[in-house]
Amino acid sequence: MRVARAPARVTRRRVGRRARGRSRDAVARAHGRRKGPRTPTVRDFTLADDVRRASDAEADVAFVRAPPNARGIARERARYARSTSTRSAVVNLILGARERERDAAAATTGARRNHADSWMRGRIFTTAGEISTFDRAMVKVCARTVTALGAFDRATARADEDAASGTERDDDDDDDDDDALVDVTEDASRAITRGIEESERLCAALPRLEEMPDARAFFAAAETALRPDAIDDDDARVDDDDPSPRRSRRRTNRAVFAALHSPSRGIYRVAANTNGANKALHAEMNLLLNLRTTSAHAQTPDALDPDTTLLITLQCCEMCAALACEFDAVVAAEYFRADDGPLARRTALQIDPHRRERAFIASTPRPT
Ligand SMILES: [Zn+2]
Structure with a gap:
């Protein structure tokens, strides 16, 4: 069936602010919009370590960083999900991250918006070595992009651009340990x-x-x-x-x-x-x-x-x-x-x- 995909546009204010100091490519990348495969960076692997530690599970985990417009609300750094007996970590993450937004919006009257689409515009990472056809199709219909960390060699991961330019760090600041890693498997x-x-x-x-x-x-x-x-x-x-x-x-x-x-x-x-x-x-x-x-x-x-x-x-x-x-x-x-x-x-x-x-x-x- 046909469904509305998560809208590709970003808010005008944000593009305007970003575009002044950064290339269009950097803006697109920051929003997870760049087409084609992107190799994971050192910071992606580091966040995966933190998520794995937090999940305390043998199972694969999938995670997505908090979108900028949702960060201030709940002090979340990322949401993650474990694989369960019948569902992959990616499937659980998409279902769970969206459901958490639905619940938060339903629990308040009017004031709290549902940021599910913002969350799902971010790049999803999974520690699994491969991504199933169903995972990929679900990402296409309900999210944006997914990367299997298990398919890449960590030793050759490139450093993050912010180390050199200092321009990207503010977008997904993983170093703030006060922000929570939230398990959405349940x-x-x-x-x-x-x-x-x-x-x-x-x-x-x-x-x-x-x-x-x-x-x-x-x-x-x-x-x-x-x-x-x-x-x-x-x-x-x-x-x-x-x-x-x-x-x-x-x-x-x-x-x-x-x-x-x-x-x-x-x-x-x-x-x-x-x-x-x-x-x-x-x-x-x-x-x-x-x-x-x-x-x-x-x-x-x-x-x-x-x-x-x-x-x-x-x-x-x-x-x-x-x-x-x-x-x-x-x-x-x-x-x-x-x-x-x-x-x-x-x-x-x-x-x-x-x-x-x-x-x-x-x-x-x-x-x-
Ligand atoms: Zn369908």
Whole structure:
């Protein structure tokens, strides 16, 4: 599905202030906007050491530095997440850092803005040696850039530019030990739980599963439920980049439903998009994130049926397609509406030779 990416622009005031004393390239780099791979610096490795020490875990850790506009609020230096049994550190960091912002914004009335997009504009580092297809797709849809520190030789890391020029240090001042390194791994778990609960409330607009034997029944029911007046969501706020006062208090979820269908059970699980408060919680994420990727565990509630087809009212974005392809049991994806946006092109579902993505073709006129 198409979603708004974290906006690329930076605030005018900031660009103006920075641009006077620094090259455009330095400004872009400071905001993590430079395209292409960037080799990690000595300071990146040093921060990784600090994060690893703070996390006190064998697991991989992923971290992102606090954005300048959020630093003054909570005295945070960086947020990090550990890998857990079913999720990578990068996935947990994106889910958790965003959820923490959602919670902070929800806990205050009006005064506290949600800086999730600012956080996710920073470069994410992971101590893992490689980055999975799903990690990369999730970064593309919900963050900006990611670097696997494990893929680089620390001994050859270059020194940071500020050592020579003294110009960059103020942007991400890692030396302030009073600022906290904040573990958001638990926030990621809470995001998943909250997403599922909110999704279940939205799915109450659908008939019971037994009443939806096939794709046609699901899409017909979803279309009915998707009427504008059918969804009432008051649990969403916009990010810090939307200056419109009218839109700045609430953002509703884009209405999308997803379902799992198998030959043996018909439609056996449904979920709704809840990305209004946490951009990572697309319908497919709510549908699949807490399930087992391997079908060896069939017969348990968290396993998919063999020969499952993923049904979605809007074609999968790159992130959700990559997630679906992590599941052995998903053999096909069928969408009701195509998404011609840039994030639904050449997705894992379209490239994977073992899976098929297709548009749903109704052979009879759909109910109005
Ligand atoms: Zn998606």
